[in-house]
Amino acid sequence: MRIHMSKLGNADVLAGAANGRKVFEKLLESTEKEPAAPEPLFLDFAGVNVATASFLRETVLAYRDAVRRRRSNFYTVIANANQVVEEELKILVSTDGDVLMLCLLDENELPHEPRLLGKLDPKQRLTFDLVQKRGMTDAAELMREHGKGENIQKTAWNNRLAALAGLGLVVELSEGRTKRYRPLFAEN
Numbered sequence: 525m526r527i528h529m530s531k532l533g534n535a536d537v538l539a540g541a542a543n544g545r546k547v548f549e550k551l552l553e554s555t556e557k558e559p560a561a562p563e564p565l566f567l568d569f570a571g572v573n574v575a576t577a578s579f580l581r582e583t584v585l586a587y588r589d590a591v592r593r594r595r596s597n598f599y600t601v602i603a604n605a606n607q608v609v610e611e612e613l614k615i616l617v618s619t620d621g622d623v624l625m626l627c628l629l630d631e632n633e634l635p636h637e638p639r640l641l642g643k644l645d646p647k648q649r650l651t652f653d654l655v656q657k658r659g660m661t662d663a664a665e666l667m668r669e670h671g672k673g674e675n676i677q678k679t680a681w682n683n684r685l686a687a688l689a690g691l692g693l694v695v696e697l698s699e700g701r702t703k704r705y706r707p708l709f710a711e712n
Contacts, residue, residue, distance in 0.1 A: 525563065525598070526633050527554055529583075530571035538575040544582025551587045555598055562597045562695040564708060566629050570604040577612045584624070585616060592690050599692045599708055602641070603629035610641065617642035623691055625708060638709055640693070651684040655694050660706045 530536055532554070533547050555565060567584060569575065588600040602613065602624055610626070617624055623642035627635040644652060654670060655661055663681035685705050689696035694705045 525555070525559070526566045526568050526603070526629065527551065528568050528571070529575070530569070533572075533579075536571055536573045538572055538579045538583075540576065541578040541582045544579040544586075547579075547583045548586050548590075551583065552590065555591070555596075559597045562599060562697070564601045564635065565591075565598040566601050566603040566627075566633065566635075568603045568629060569606065569609050570629075572609060573606070575605075575609045575612055577615050580609075580612055581616055584613070585622070588624070588692055592692055599695060600625075601635070601638075601692075601708070602626045603635070613641055623693060625693055627709075635709055644688075647680075648684055648687060651681070652688055652693060655685070655688070655705050656707050660704055662702055662704045664702075 529538065529547075532550050533543070538544075538547070551567075567587075584600070584602065591598050591600060603626070605613065605626060613624060613626075616622065621643075623640050623644055625638060626641050627638040629635055640652075650670075651666070654666060658665070663678045663685055666681040666685075667678045682703075685694065685703070686696070688694045689705065693708060695708055697704045697706065
């Protein structure tokens, strides 16, 4: 799903916390109906010249956190942000130790050049990279294949995977009592 932020905010300059909260409410209304399967939700900033940190905090971060708390099938991705918007996002994620997924999005809603904005701690980064490499995995597989030398237990892998899913960086899928994880931009 793609949401054009310039249309939702009705401007090419998106500024202010109060305006951000209004747009946040519109985002919630726009995504009230859950998809049956996990899917990226592209917040498309094409046509937005400027978005302030206060606006972005009250929309992008608040929305991402709200949908992750409700265990939504929507996974928030920032698309087509220009350098000015990306710089404001970078300020937000660097002060909070947060991470967002960014990409370029074409007219067919196909993502290109996906990348993380912000910095994961080294253990989370390793886990993120392993999920990207494997395509689909779970904590038990990661423990068997990558935890022996460092004695990393299944609980630690579970915690790392859950934290990445909580940030919306990997997709969490329940298979009975087991949770499996896949990259955000993978085939379902």
